[in-house]
Amino acid sequence: MRRVHRRIGASGSMLLPAAPSLLETYVEMLLAAVRPFGRYFAPDAVVRLRDILREKLDEAYTRSPYSRIHISWDTDPQPAVSISYVVSVRHSSMEAEYEEWTRERKPPLFGTHPDTKVLALAASLGKPADVRILDIGAGTGRNTLALARAGYPMAAVEGSPALCKILEKSAKDEGLDVELFGGNALDRSLPIPSGRYQLVILCEVVYHLRTLLALRELFERCAEVLAPGGLLCFSAFVADGGFTPDRLTRELAEVFWSTIQTRAELRSVMEGLPFSPVSDESVYGYEKEHLPAEAWPPTGWFADWTRGRDAFDVPEGTAPIELRWLVYKRSS
Ligand SMILES: C[S@@+](CC[C@H](N)C(=O)[O-])C[C@H]1O[C@@H](n2cnc3c(N)ncnc32)[C@H](O)[C@@H]1O
Secondary structure, three states: OOOOOHHHHOOEEEEEEHHHHHHHHHHHHHHHHHHHHHOOHHHHHHHHHHHHHHHHHHHHHHHHOEEEEEEEEEOOOOOOOOOEEEEEEEOOHHHHHHHHHHHHHHHHHHOOOOOOOHHHHHHOOOOHOOEEEEEOOOOOOOOHHHHHHHHOOEEEEEEEEEEEHHHHHHHHHOOOOOEEEEEEOOOOOOOOOOEEEEEEOOOHHHHHHHOOHHHHHHHHHHHHHEEEEEEEEEEEEEEEEOOOOOOOHHHHHHHOOOOEHHHHHHHHOEEEOEEEEEEEEEEHHHHHHHHHHHHOOOOOOOHHOOOOOOOOOOOOOOOEEEEEEEEEEEEO
């Protein structure tokens, strides 16, 4: 029996999320995958595997949490009892992921109805014609188009070329006047006019920003483009007061499209900016209460995702994060 494995050929592959904190888990997975075939890694080979994997994980995660690590392995021909393996990065990006959504998912990608929180805020600011709105990360225009139909002068920023094209075409087909800025909202060369808007919205967008510095830059831009007294409304995955996410949790939350901000982090990002907090509500709770019954749920993933259950596989209502509607007023 001790010799049988020399006559066994085996191969396999793994596609793994790019979470650097899972390094040891992934090393163990590969060792365990080849063990049934009598193949073992010598201690120095384990060290080499760990070094290669660490480097690839860091490279992949730095680029995007949607990248993956691909490991393929093969038993070496007899009489060797070793294996050969290749570790490579399958790079992805937010833009590439959304491009795939447009190819593989049935529209509407983000729901049929606009966010009721956004409709209520817009209505609170006056007659539609007097309320200029900027929708940052507008996607295919779920909010932009509905607000434009209701008579609000609309502008939109969208960073995914594939979604931007859909939004542009929909606006054109309906004859809606939407000023569209295609590109990254952090890009200073986008010619978004300063002091122009009464309302800036960022719906299901902030979780795409990976650092507090990026978030700060985004909110600085929002402060610039808002008119004095205007409102900023965004949704973000906020951690419960008593919950401090560790590194692994943060990385996996990103992998599951649920990047976490703690309240202390949000306070630090807002510090010194001309904003005062107005409201802080559960997105799930608010939208479930106000959306028409036929528009609920907005998408198949909305209920779990907004309540933090994509990142935390726990019973309903017990995840330590949830998507919140946060509204701030720009000081005059
Ligand atoms: C989940 S979709 C939400 C779309 C839309 N806001 C809605 O609620 O229907 C997130 C959108 O934000 C866009 N986005 C994320 N980060 C961005 C950035 N830095 N600049 C411009 N668009 C961004 C993405 O391309 C995507 O269209």
